[in-house]
Amino acid sequence: MATAPVGLARFANAGNPLIRDRHTADPAPLVVGDRLYLYVGHDEARGEQMFNITEWLAYSTTDMQDWTYHGPIMRPTDFSWASRDAWASQVHEKNGRFWFYTAVEHDEAQGSHGKAIGVAVADNPLGPFRDALGRPLVKNEDTAGPHHWDDIDPTVWTDADGKSYLFWGNANLYMAELADDMVSFAGPIRQIALPDFVEGPWVFERDGTYYLAYASMDQRLGPDERISYATAPSITGPWVRRGEITGSAANSFTIHPGIAKFKGEWYLFYHVGTLTVGDQPGGLGRRAVAVERLRFDQEGRILPVEQTQAGTLAQ
Ligand code: CA
Numbered sequence: 001m002a003t004a005p006v007g008l009a010r011f012a013n014a015g016n017p018l019i020r021d022r023h024t025a026d027p028a029p030l031v032v033g034d035r036l037y038l039y040v041g042h043d044e045a046r047g048e049q050m051f052n053i054t055e056w057l058a059y060s061t062t063d064m065q066d067w068t069y070h071g072p073i074m075r076p077t078d079f080s081w082a083s084r085d086a087w088a089s090q091v092h093e094k095n096g097r098f099w100f101y102t103a104v105e106h107d108e109a110q111g112s113h114g115k116a117i118g119v120a121v122a123d124n125p126l127g128p129f130r131d132a133l134g135r136p137l138v139k140n141e142d143t144a145g146p147h148h149w150d151d152i153d154p155t156v157w158t159d160a161d162g163k164s165y166l167f168w169g170n171a172n173l174y175m176a177e178l179a180d181d182m183v184s185f186a187g188p189i190r191q192i193a194l195p196d197f198v199e200g201p202w203v204f205e206r207d208g209t210y211y212l213a214y215a216s217m218d219q220r221l222g223p224d225e226r227i228s229y230a231t232a233p234s235i236t237g238p239w240v241r242r243g244e245i246t247g248s249a250a251n252s253f254t255i256h257p258g259i260a261k262f263k264g265e266w267y268l269f270y271h272v273g274t275l276t277v278g279d280q281p282g283g284l285g286r287r288a289v290a291v292e293r294l295r296f297d298q299e300g301r302i303l304p305v306e307q308t309q310a311g312t313l314a315q
Pocket of ligand 1: 139140141142143144145147148150151
């Protein structure tokens with residue numbers, strides 16, 4: 001881009017958590033040209049409230065040190081069929097447009113109470129985004145999960161042949177090929193079996209190997225989610241679990257990977273529950289986005305990531 005997008009506020013990377021003036025969760029990075037955009041949910045829970053997330057916010061940087069806050073880019077109620085809950089999302093660039101796949105609570109007109117995946121579109125990474133379909137791309141009754149929030153946490157991948165795929169799920173991991181219009185499916189919804197899968201899939205490719213990072217749960221390791229990953233020789237699998245990337249997030253039951261290569265380095269965005277803002281301590285519904293470098297060994301295995309205070313602070 002020739003000119004930097006207009007922002008509301010600038011701040012300097014001061015280590016982790018990266019975003020400190022409000023609670024944020026479920027980070028989703030997107031690299032466009034020389035800029036990394038970061039989309040997050042705005043955690044607004046007060047007191048003992050569990051989750052209260054009414055908008056998605058956008059940030060950007062060109063160097064991982066100086067950051068710009070761009071404000072809210074969309075709310076669940078911008079989908080006429082949704083009622084609340086700006087849960088985990090990802091913005092994906094294809095054919096010069098920006099496709100925003102989101103998880104929201106759909107209204108009762110969509111069938112039984114439950115979470116759904118919507119898709120919005122914009123001509124610019126910062127929007128304005130508008131509902132691209134006018135109804136959910138996936139609603140709860142489209143998949144047979146163990147509960148009504150199995151259709152969440154969308155992640156998108158476009159392969160070298162131009163075909164795009166949506167992965168999503170909680171408890172069950174689903175995958176389907178997107179049609180060229182990006183708002184319908186070109187094939188059936190399939191289920192992928194991965195050990196200890198809970199939620200938060202994030203797909204990417206590196207040197208011909210496909211990676212699927214996800215929030216996992218092995219009760220023997222502890223009561224909180226951790227980040228594991230699987231690899232495959234193609235985007236359609238077969239996926240094999242390779243191990244853990246990082247342990248549980250400090251003071252947070254959930255953890256959520258958002259991974260991007262930016263200016264030659266790989267980064268893992270996630271969230272922790274350690275940030276106090278005003279009189280609201282961190283925790284389940286008041287998370288804070290953090291970031292670390294992601295490194296690979298010579299065989300392409302992801303090296304374990306330690307969650308640090310310094311994060312990606314320039315040395
Ligand atoms: Ca379902």
